[in-house]
Structure formats: structure tokens, C-alpha cells
Amino acid sequence: MSGINWTALIILVVLFGAVTIMGFMATRWRRPTSMESLDEWGLGGRSFGTWITWFLLGGDLYTAYTFVAVPAAMFATGAVAGFFAVPYTIVLYPIIFIFMARLWSVSHRHGYVTPADFVKGRYGSRHLSLAVAVTGFLATMPYIALQLVGIQAVLEVVGLGGGDNIIAKDAPLFIAFALLAAYTYSSGLRAPAVIAFVKDTLIYLVIIVAIIYLPTKVGGWDAIFGAAEEKMATTNPATQKPTGAFVPGSTQMWAYATLGLGSALALFMYPHSITATLSSSSRNTIRRNAAILPAYSFVLGLLALLGWVAIAAGTKPIGLDGKPNPQLVIPQLFEDMFPGWFAGIAFAAIAIGALVPAAIMSIAAANTFTRNIYKEFVKPDATPQQEAKVSKLASLVVKAFALVFVLLLDKQNAINFQLLGGIWILQTFPAIVFGLYTRWFHRWALLAGWAVGMVYGTYAAYNVVNPVTGAHFGGSLANIPGIAQMGYIALTAFVINLVVAGVLSLALNAAKVSKGQDETIKGDYFADAGDPRVEKLDVGVHESTPSP
Amino acid sequence: MDEHEVVDHDTVPPADKRLLAVAGVLLLIPIVALMWVSSYSRVEPKLWGFPFFIWYQFLWVFLCSAMTWTAYKLVLRARPHRPMGEAQRRPHRKFGRHGRHQRGATIGDPTDADLHDGQPFDADPDTDGGRR
Numbered sequence: 192m193s194g195i196n197w198t199a200l201i202i203l204v205v206l207f208g209a210v211t212i213m214g215f216m217a218t219r220w221r222r223p224t225s226m227e228s229l230d231e232w233g234l235g236g237r238s239f240g241t242w243i244t245w246f247l248l249g250g251d252l253y254t255a256y257t258f259v260a261v262p263a264a265m266f267a268t269g270a271v272a273g274f275f276a277v278p279y280t281i282v283l284y285p286i287i288f289i290f291m292a293r294l295w296s297v298s299h300r301h302g303y304v305t306p307a308d309f310v311k312g313r314y315g316s317r318h319l320s321l322a323v324a325v326t327g328f329l330a331t332m333p334y335i336a337l338q339l340v341g342i343q344a345v346l347e348v349v350g351l352g353g354g355d356n357i358i359a360k361d362a363p364l365f366i367a368f369a370l371l372a373a374y375t376y377s378s379g380l381r382a383p384a385v386i387a388f389v390k391d392t393l394i395y396l397v398i399i400v401a402i403i404y405l406p407t408k409v410g411g412w413d414a415i416f417g418a419a420e421e422k423m424a425t426t427n428p429a430t431q432k433p434t435g436a437f438v439p440g441s442t443q444m445w446a447y448a449t450l451g452l453g454s455a456l457a458l459f460m461y462p463h464s465i466t467a468t469l470s471s472s473s474r475n476t477i478r479r480n481a482a483i484l485p486a487y488s489f490v491l492g493l494l495a496l497l498g499w500v501a502i503a504a505g506t507k508p509i510g511l512d513g514k515p516n517p518q519l520v521i522p523q524l525f526e527d528m529f530p531g532w533f534a535g536i537a538f539a540a541i542a543i544g545a546l547v548p549a550a551i552m553s554i555a556a557a558n559t560f561t562r563n564i565y566k567e568f569v570k571p572d573a574t575p576q577q578e579a580k581v582s583k584l585a586s587l588v589v590k591a592f593a594l595v596f597v598l599l600l601d602k603q604n605a606i607n608f609q610l611l612g613g614i615w616i617l618q619t620f621p622a623i624v625f626g627l628y629t630r631w632f633h634r635w636a637l638l639a640g641w642a643v644g645m646v647y648g649t650y651a652a653y654n655v656v657n658p659v660t661g662a663h664f665g666g667s668l669a670n671i672p673g674i675a676q677m678g679y680i681a682l683t684a685f686v687i688n689l690v691v692a693g694v695l696s697l698a699l700n701a702a703k704v705s706k707g708q709d710e711t712i713k714g715d716y717f718a719d720a721g722d723p724r725v726e727k728l729d730v731g732v733h734e735s736t737p738s739p
Numbered sequence: 740m741d742e743h744e745v746v747d748h749d750t751v752p753p754a755d756k757r758l759l760a761v762a763g764v765l766l767l768i769p770i771v772a773l774m775w776v777s778s779y780s781r782v783e784p785k786l787w788g789f790p791f792f793i794w795y796q797f798l799w800v801f802l803c804s805a806m807t808w809t810a811y812k813l814v815l816r817a818r819p820h821r822p823m824g825e826a827q828r829r830p831h832r833k834f835g836r837h838g839r840h841q842r843g844a845t846i847g848d849p850t851d852a853d854l855h856d857g858q859p860f861d862a863d864p865d866t867d868g869g870r871r
Contacts, residue, residue, distance in 0.1 A: 227860035277796050278773040412788035438792045444776035489800045661810035714748030722823040
């Protein structure tokens with residue numbers, strides 16, 4: 192697909208620019224009371240009612256993952272690699288229902304803003320806290336990388352970039368990176384409420400039109416499922432196996448289940464997720480939201496199915512370098528099926544939907560670096576101005592590394608970026624979540640378990656080689672030791688982590704090795720708004736709900 | 740007459756354990772159902788052209804939502820909030836801080852010097868310390 196789609200590009204630039212300018216202007220045009228209430232509805236849902244709250248909370252959830260990576264995986268290899276996102280986002284909510292209220296309470300009693308803060312306060316271990324902080328920083332990079340791939344996909348379909356020059360080839364990516372860096376650096380996100388409303392409207396508009404209109408255009412759902420089943424059963428000449436799965440086969444069920452469960456356990460360990468949770472105004476807000484947010488999973492499922500709609504539509508996602516690239520399938524589908532102006536709107540929705548969470552993720556990662564690594568170990572007497580400068584630099588660094596991820600790893604399979612980040616971040620789950628309930632696990636045992644999980648997980652992921660390109664980190668599934676089934680590496684590493692932590696805890700507890708000072712009391716984990724010392728936490732720029 | 744009980748806040752607030760157990764089960768059911776892939780990994784029976792595998796998971800979106808909402812109501816009733824108020828007794832500690840951590844600076848907060856530097860896209864000068 193050569194040449195630039197000018198109509199779409201102009202609309203994309205105009206909408207994008209408008210949202211950016213609105214964001215900046217909103218900080219200058221400050222009406223304290225309305226800002227306050229706009230802020231509050233996103234968090235507490237009290238002033239504006241359940242439906243509007245749902246609309247605005249849900250809007251945060253649609254990112255490049257939902258629009259680009261998941262449908263691309265459905266298109267390329269079918270239900271196992273793509274549709275697990277649905278059970279992932281369903282079981283997510285019961286899981287976080289169970290423990291997030293405790294984290295909210297104890298964090299508000301002690302001013303904890305990052306998970307590393309909590310771990311340090313609970314276990315009295317700077318090392319464990321450092322491990323949690325480093326992991327948070329590290330795991331956010333591939334996640335941002337995925338958003339960059341999403342923006343790049345949109346720009347590539349519009350026609351920007353391409354050619355043989357190595358710089359020009361990746362130009363859309365560098366443009367995406369530059370936009371993201373500029374957006375974050377100037378803190379345009381300081382007015383999330385205003386941008387969020389426009390962003391969400393664009394996103395919902397595109398989703399509704401795409402889901403209702405496109406299936407009818409390709410012959411209805413029977414035709415769609417028929418085409419998908421046929422494609423998945425066809426043998427792939429490169430691997431001599433079926434192209435993909437229409438429905439998970441008996442050897443793929445563990446993979447499906449572990450991908451869903453592992454991703455659900457991992458999501459709320461990310462710095463940006465914890466930030467979003469801690470920003471709520473009461474300990475039960477997240478529980479209330481947990482009940483209404485699953486509707487997002489429904490729409491996510493329909494978006495995933497758009498990947499199969501593309502099969503029925505005969506979409507050919509070919510990159511500007513002439514090679515097939517499944518990540519382009521949704522932007523390409525939109526370009527093929529929509530008039531130029533609506534395609535432009537759709538591209539703007541995707542690009543903004545990727546940019547905002549990416550910026551927020553990088554800010555959250557940077558803040559945990561500054562607070563838990565820089566201030567803790569490098570310069571404890573840093574002034575707030577110095578901290579802010581370090582935060583900005585760290586935010587730039589984390590984005591730069593995300594760019595490196597995209598350039599080095601196989602971006603044909605962008606969903607792998609999120610899964611790779613999950614392998615790492617899930618290893619902090621024992622330290623954070625178990626600590627909310629008990630101090631039985633010894634801090635050194637948790638650290639050892641974390642280390643073993645990280646090493647095993649990284650090594651196993653490195654050994655997954657793409658059969659076509661020969662690249663390492665080609666996927667996130669590996670053999671589960673002892674069961675002879677393929678499963679999500681993150682969960683396998685997690686189990687190993689648990690076993691190591693458990694066994695070592697037994698030993699260290701028996702040997703009466705010091706467990707460190709716990710600065711929390713049991714009642715802290717149940718504190719709510721209105722209790723002494725429970726004040727609004729200054730979590731900085733954040734979304735109301737973390738983006739999967 | 741001081742009716743103020745001295746509550747030891749280093750304890751877990753009382754709860755109706757049965758209600759909590761019911762809530763726990765309600766939260767566990769969707770997880771078990773969806774992790775048990777062999778129970779739904781099939782094409783038939785179809786519904787409006789959708790394979791069973793697909794529509795079953797869509798159905799669980801709503802079932803899970805209903806169960807989570809019920810669990811939410813149950814949990815509120817099972818463990819009413821115990822205000823931490825003035826009357827608290829803390830266990831003796833030799834070391835350790837109970838207090839709040841330093842806030843620290845973040846991007847976009849009042850300490851962010853670039854936000855108020857008079858350049859284009861300058862944020863509004865914060866007269867009340869960045870509280871929103």
C-alpha cells in the first residue's frame with residue numbers, strides 16, 4: 192500500500208492536534224470547583240452517576256493492546272493467542288476485588304504511592320523494595336513498546352514512512368516516539384479529565400461503528416466464523432502446521448488458561464495500575480468499579496473478533512516494506528472499509544488511545560524510579576525540584592528503552608510485548624500481595640523467589656525462538672515442567688517463585704533470621720476515607736483505571 | 740461518663756465470616772469457570788452463528804459482573820467500617836516510623852518547575868499548592 196492517504200492523515204493530524212491543544216489549554220483555563228468535581232466523578236463515581244462513570248472509566252481501558260495487538264493475534268494465529276484477552280479481563284476483577292482494598296487502606300495510612308513503598312514499610316527491607324521498583328521500571332518498557340507499535344501501525348497504514356533507507360523505514364516509529372516524549376515532557380496530561388472525555392468519545396464512536404457496521408459489510412457472523420475456521424485450519428507452509436486455532440485444541444487449553452490467569456494476576460502489579468487504584472477516593476471504589484468494568488471485556492471480545500472480520504473481508508496487512516505485518520490488520524481494515532474521513536477519525540482514536548496510556552505508564556515508572564531508587568539509594572537529600580528533573584529524565588529513558596524493545600524484538604507479534612512485561616512484573620506479586628495479609632513469608636525468601644522467577648522467566652522467554660525469523664523472545668509460551676503442556680511462562684515462573692519463597696521462609700523462620708521492622712498495624716489494612724492520616728495521595732498524573 | 744471503648748487497632752476489624760465466605764465463593768466461581776477451558780472449548784451449540792466457545796465467554800462477562808456486584812454488597816455488610824478515630828492504642832515499638840512517607844516530587848505536580856516557567860504552554864500558576 193504505497194502513497195499517503197491524505198484525507199485520513201489530515202483528519203488524524205487535526206484531531207490529534209486538537210486534543211493536544213485542549214489538554215494544554217485546560218491547565219491554563221482552571222476552574223477549581225469544576226476541575227475538582229470532574230476529577231471526582233472519575234474516581235468516586237458519586238456526582239455523575241454510574242453510567243457516565245462507566246463511560247469514562249472504560250475509555251481508559253482501550254489502548255493499542257485492544258485495538259491493535261489482540262485483533263492482530265486473532266487474525267494471525269487465532270483464538271489461543273488472541274481471545275485469551277477476554278477471560279483475562281473477566282477474571283481480573285474478582286482477583287483485584289480481593290486484595291486491592293487492603294493496599295488502598297494501608298497506602299493511605301502511610302503515604303505509600305508505589306508498591307515498593309509498601310514493601311519497604313511492611314518488610315523493612317530496602318532490597319526487596321529495590322527489587323520491586325526495578326521490576327516495575329523494567330516491565331513497563333515492553334508495555335510502552337506495545338503502545339508505540341500501535342501508533343506506528345496507524346502511521347504506516349496512513350502511508351508515512353517506508354522506503355529502503357533504514358531511518359525512513361522506521362520513521363513512523365520515531366515519529367510516534369517523539370510525539371509521546373513531547374506529550375509527556377510538557378505534562379499536557381495534567382488535564383486528564385478534559386482529554387479523557389474527548390478521547391473516550393472518539394474511541395466509543397469508532398468501536399460502535401466498527402462492531403455494528405463492519406460485520407454486516409462482510410456477510411454477517413456466519414461468513415466471518417466460516418472464513419476464520421477455514422484460515423486457521425489451513426496449513427502454514429513455513430511451519431507445516433495449521434495456521435492457528437479456531438477454538439483451543441486439547442493441547443492448547445493450558446496455554447489459554449495460563450495466559451488469561453497470568454495476565455490477570457500481573458496487570459495490577461504495574462506501577463501505573465497501582466497509581467490508578469490509589470487515586471480512588473475510598474477503599475471500596477475499586478470494588479464497586481470491579482463490578483461494572485467487566486462490560487469492557489465484552490467490547491474487547493468484539494474488537495478481538497474484528498480480527499476475524501478482517502479475514503472475511505480479505506484484508507491484506509502489508510507493511511510499507513512489502514512484507515506482511517499482522518499488526519496492521521485493524522488500521523488496514525478501517526482504511527479499506529471506511530471512507531477516508533472516518534478512517535482518519537478511527538486512526539486518531541487508536542493513536543490517542545495508545546499515546547495517553549503510554550505517557551501515563553512512563554510517568555508512573557519514572558516516579559517509582561525517582562522515589563524508590565534515586566531518592567532511596569543515590570541521593571536521599573534530593574530537593575523536590577531535583578526529584579522532578581530526575582523523574583522527567585527517567586520517563587524519557589523508559590520510553591527510549593521501549594523504543595529499543597520495538598526495534599530489536601519481533602513486532603509482528605506485538606501482543607508478546609505485553610506478555611513479556613507480565614513475566615517480569617508477576618514475580619513481584621508474592622511480595623506485594625502476600626504482604627497485605629501476612630508476614631509469614633520471610634523478606635529474604637521473597638527476594639530469592641523473585642530472583643529465581645525473574646531468571647527462569649527471562650531465560651525461558653529467550654529460548655522461545657520464532658521458527659520463521661529465528662529471533663529470540665519470539666513468544667510467551669513454553670513447556671510447563673512436569674506437565675508436558677505448553678503454558679504462559681509468567682505463571683510457571685510465578686509458581687517456581689512461590690515454591691522457593693515458601694521453602695526458604697520455612698527455613699529462615701526456623702533459623703530465626705531477622706524479619707525486619709513492620710511499620711504497619713493490622714487495622715491499617717481496613718482504613719477508609721475519614722480515618723486519621725487517610726488523605727488524598729499525591730499520585731501525580733494518572734488514569735482512573737489502569738489500561739490492560 | 741466515657742463510653743469510648745479503647746479499641747486496639749492492631750487487630751483485624753470484626754466480620755461476619757459466613758457472609759465473607761459466600762462473597763469469596765462468588766468471586767471464585769467465575770475464575771474457576773473460565774480457567775476450566777476444556778469445559779467450553781467447543782464449537783457447538785452455536786448461538787446466532789457464534790461458536791459456543793465465544794458466546795459462553797461473553798455470557799460470563801455478565802455473570803461475573805453480577806457475582807462481583809453481589810460480593811461487593813455482601814462484603815460491605817459483612818465487615819462494616821471500624822472508624823480509627825482518636826482512641827487508638829498502639830503496641831510498643833522501639834524503632835520504626837508510623838507516620839506518612841515524604842510525598843516526593845512527580846511529573847506535573849507543583850514542584851515541577853517547568854510547569855510554571857512562563858514559557859508557551861505554561862500551566863496556570865498554582866495558587867493553592869496544586870490541590871485539585
